[in-house]
Amino acid sequence: MENMSLEQSVAVTPVATSFQLSPAVEQYVERYRYYARNTVESILKLGETVLEAEAKLSRLEIMIFCQEVGIDHNGPTFRKLRKIGQQAARFVPVIDRVPNSWTTVYELAKLENDKFETLVNSKALTATATMKELRAFIDDGAKAPSDTVSFTLTVKAKNPAQAVEIDRALGAVGDQFGSKVRVSNQELLDRFMIDALDGFDLDDEFDNLEAA
Secondary structure: OHHHOOOOOOOOOOOOOOOOOOHHHHHHHHHHHHHOOOOHHHHHHHHHHHHHHHHHOOHHHHHHHHHHHOOOOOOHHHHHHHHHHHOHHHHHHHHHHOOOOHHHHHHHHHOOHHHHHHHHHOOOOOOOOOHHHHHHHHHHOOOOOOOOOOOOOOOOOOOHHHHHHHHHHHHHHHHHHOOOOOOOOHHHHHHHHHHHHOOOOOOHHHOOOOOO
């Protein structure tokens, strides 16, 4: 469906070049074409139409249906729309907050129930949110983007002495603001810390210090 901007590769064998559409097939073809507009509600209706058509039509009829609307029954577009149809009910209460992108709707349809509810309850789900932003929210467990500002600083330590100095400095900043400092390679930092201590005279209680 070019007017829907679906990413698809249509490769359907023409099974009904001169076939007279049955009333059942024609009904779903007309419904599909009616909803083939790029709006959230229409995306959901397209998914529901595909799901219902597959459930109620015979295998031959569903192939004819797919040929008529221009999608491959065995292709990714059909599978994605079917998944959207399966999860359409979850979007209805928040339809005004769902991004107007069929690929984003599909990604949201794949989310586990608890993760989708997290997006809804936290107000992170908005009509202008990208799936990248929503995934970052889920992964980080952060507040909604409008509530917080995040800062990222990358500092590289080239030797054990630098590693100790940077760890202490950033650790102090983290403690001051109640934030956690993330390290790209904790195992290497641990080795750096031990190497940096080699040049110091340690009290007896630290004589048996070993790498964690």
